[in-house]
Amino acid sequence: MFDIPLLYYPVFILVYLAYKVVFPPLNFPRNIPTIPFYVNFLPILFGIDQLDVFRLYLAEPLERYGAVKIFFGSRWNILVSKPEYLSQLFKDENTFAKSGNQKKIPYSVLAAYTGDNVISAHGAIWRKYRNAVTNGLQHFDDAPIWENTKLFRKLLSKKIENGNSNRLSMVPLIQRLALDNISNVALGFDFGTLKSDNCPLHQHLLHIKKKIFHPFFLTFPFFDRLPIPSRVKGFKEVESFRRELVRKVQDDLITNFKFEQTTFASSDLIRAYNREELNYKQLCDNMIIILIAGHENPQMALTSMFYFLAKYPEFQELIREEVKGITESKYLLELPILNSFIYEVLRYYPPLNSIINRCTTRACRLGSEIAIPKGVYVGYSNYGSSHNTKNWGEDHMEFKPERWGKEIESIHNNWKYAKNSCKITSFHGGRRVCLGEKLALTEIRITITEMVKHYKWKLPNDWQDRVTPAGPLSPWALELIFEERN
Numbered sequence: 001m002f003d004i005p006l007l008y009y010p011v012f013i014l015v016y017l018a019y020k021v022v023f024p025p026l027n028f029p030r031n032i033p034t035i036p037f038y039v040n041f042l043p044i045l046f047g048i049d050q051l052d053v054f055r056l057y058l059a060e061p062l063e064r065y066g067a068v069k070i071f072f073g074s075r076w077n078i079l080v081s082k083p084e085y086l087s088q089l090f091k092d093e094n095t096f097a098k099s100g101n102q103k104k105i106p107y108s109v110l111a112a113y114t115g116d117n118v119i120s121a122h123g124a125i126w127r128k129y130r131n132a133v134t135n136g137l138q139h140f141d142d143a144p145i146w147e148n149t150k151l152f153r154k155l156l157s158k159k160i161e162n163g164n165s166n167r168l169s170m171v172p173l174i175q176r177l178a179l180d181n182i183s184n185v186a187l188g189f190d191f192g193t194l195k196s197d198n199c200p201l202h203q204h205l206l207h208i209k210k211k212i213f214h215p216f217f218l219t220f221p222f223f224d225r226l227p228i229p230s231r232v233k234g235f236k237e238v239e240s241f242r243r244e245l246v247r248k249v250q251d252d253l254i255t256n257f258k259f260e261q262t263t264f265a266s267s268d269l270i271r272a273y274n275r276e277e278l279n280y281k282q283l284c285d286n287m288i289i290i291l292i293a294g295h296e297n298p299q300m301a302l303t304s305m306f307y308f309l310a311k312y313p314e315f316q317e318l319i320r321e322e323v324k325g326i327t328e329s330k331y332l333l334e335l336p337i338l339n340s341f342i343y344e345v346l347r348y349y350p351p352l353n354s355i356i357n358r359c360t361t362r363a364c365r366l367g368s369e370i371a372i373p374k375g376v377y378v379g380y381s382n383y384g385s386s387h388n389t390k391n392w393g394e395d396h397m398e399f400k401p402e403r404w405g406k407e408i409e410s411i412h413n414n415w416k417y418a419k420n421s422c423k424i425t426s427f428h429g430g431r432r433v434c435l436g437e438k439l440a441l442t443e444i445r446i447t448i449t450e451m452v453k454h455y456k457w458k459l460p461n462d463w464q465d466r467v468t469p470a471g472p473l474s475p476w477a478l479e480l481i482f483e484e485r486n
């Protein structure tokens, strides 16, 4: 045996870490391309956005091979975009088992925030959660959404009046609309952000989100294991926000003397907790995920809707004509231009660009050719499947609502077909299909309807047209210039 001087240990550790980061593990499939590990840092280093990264590094290999090796979240993963592979991923849940942050990075601030919930759980636990929340998310009263859109309009008009400018920063405003919608429709309380500029729960949420979605800690959650003071504080703040939210929901529902008749997703969660089918942590984890998925995804989608309506203003006029006199959601479902426009936006900018939260439970093959070892994280690229020549033709980079069809029946059928054949995976598909799709689409239809009736808007000439640098996908720091219609 020979002694290695202590001095060399840090060097060995660094070399080992670099080796783990720079190259995929040796047992990863060799017949698919490797995306350079540094692509994650390009938005931070060079100010480019996630679609620049996609165009430069992912588009061609994904189009050609349908799957690539990619470094993300402190590990190497496999990212898939080919419909056949996606369909296998979505169907064979026993092999590609859901494994969310609570398993992948249990030591992280992000995992402390989201916990073990209906989106990330697997097997019997997932079924228990899904049973509790399905009814409330599928059957809901859309009246609060109409009401909130009116409050949203009032807020816009007030901002324009007070600021002496009709140029508005849209992200915080849309977030307020999305938060009030999900809290009213699914959680059974009013977040109240549209009525007050300084709602304490909202301020708390904004504060912790900055900590959770820090690009460095998202790429290297491993550092959350270290006693870094800001991260230690982050854990405490996340916990206090979760408790505050659940207390608010419980207080509002319990003081509601008709609690037993309420059908919110949160009422069913509380009932499952009262029957001891869920423990307190599971109750919190699922309440919080309804809040997170229920406001962040529609927020991204709505931001993109506003953007595309500004970029192609002819659709503001066409949709305005279509929605004239309509005040009920069921009639909005029948409008071809409105619905094909929405589907095209969801294809063009899928709010969740890529999702990596499945882990192989055994060595297996993706298709007949890609051999994957046990314990590997496999995810899917929504942008990759909806921007792909094989799936969408040579014009997939063009924004063309008419690609969905002319008649409303064929438009909805084409949307269903694209989902069933995994050519569009913006809402996942199969058994684990998004439970909030109906709610989100209702919210989007109502918001567009009310907005085009009362405003015209356009992009400022000096606004930089780019998308978010990483994570959820939508126009970055969207600003719009509004004009009220008479």
Ligand code: HEM
Pocket: 118, 119, 120, 130, 133, 137, 186, 289, 290, 291, 293, 294, 295, 297, 298, 301, 350, 351, 352, 355, 357, 425, 426, 427, 428, 431, 432, 433, 434, 435, 436, 437, 439, 440
């Ligand atoms: C435009 C808006 C939305 C988009 C694009 C979207 C997208 C998705 C996607 C891609 C998944 C699968 C995630 C995965 O693979 O792990 C999912 C699952 C889910 N979403 Fe949504 N979502 C949206 C809105 C909502 C809303 C408003 C809710 C309401 C709370 C919601 C609740 C859920 C739930 C509960 C699941 C888990 C389903 C399961 O695994 O059983 N989503 N969503």
